[in-house]
Amino acid sequence: MTKETIQAKRRRNAIAAIHVARAQLAKHGMDEDAYRALIRRVSAAHGTETDSSAKLDDKQRQAVLDEMRRLGATRPGRPGQYPGKPHNFNSRAMPEMITKIEAQLADMKLSWAYADAIAKRQCGVAKVAWVRKEEQLKGIIAALDVEQSKRGCNAYIDESMRRLGMGEKQLAELTAKLPKNWRRQLRCLRPVCDHLGARIEMLDQKEAEEDQA
Template sequence: MNTPAKGRTEKDQRTRELAAIHAARRDLALDDESYRDLLWSITGQRSAADLNARQRRAVLDQMRRLGAKQRPRKRVAQHPGRPHNLDSVAQLQKIEAQLADMRLPWSYADAIARQQCGIERVAWLKEPQHLQAVIAALHVEQKKRGMLAQLREILARDGITEQQLTEKFKLKEGWQRRRVTLNRLINLLM
């Protein structure tokens, strides 16, 4: 009986091999019929999805002999700093969604982890409360950005610049980062 971890590994291997077969098909510029004929001649199957591990490797070997290039597996994540354990920790996926929503790099979450937990990278956080603290901090940042965007829409509607607003209400430097101030201004100008 397979353990869950072993099952995931075999499934991941199958996925990588199928992707490699399809990449090799593109390299060789095989049309659908030629591709299926090649599969049939090697394995007796007409679809890569039906191949077992040995057959997938045989197909890949033959395609490489025919000139398909073997590409090294990319270790670079989609986003620089993306945690290696993203797929296994649901809270990291939430963090990724928050970062994507604000178009922020993973280094932003790493800075929060450093500041709040004393741990260099968000990927190294093990305690659920630490991950939750990063999620909460990102939520606060989302809220601030949303409020500032709303205030800027109001200012644009009324033809007021941020400089004029700052002078009129004698706002202190950095007021754009304070939720209480943003909330009061929005309520006042609505």
């Protein structure tokens, strides 16, 4: 994975997280104007002012997300709150990777049974607690990372549809040439995210020009 690909993934995941937080706060009264005002206020405090999440830099995106969580957006689950945590922390190779797996599960609000299923499928071992090879744990982490990316992309798509006023029919037309299970395939999700992201940037630019007119 190239440096550019990693940066693009982090940017996409951060924007998706902002949109998810925005949807949560909308249920508590945050309308479009309040959201734009928040973006402007926080971005100005950490760099160049903008009212579009697509135009934020890394520092601004994190600051916006932190502010939205301060206002009540739900934080990802914290490690340790899910049952079934393995007890194989004595191995030198285990602690850091087990902690990583735990954090990934908590972020997606999944139980250790989900990781156990991956261990069984990939390693032929019924439980993560019984995995003893470092490479096998790395494989489990990689599989969970892919699942996180899928969920982040889907959240971004759902929020982008809301922002653009798109319905399921329009989305179906846009993805007509993709496999029926395209929402479970990163190779399909990423170009859809990029397309919707470009449309949002165009919409934001148009709105900015209208405000300045």
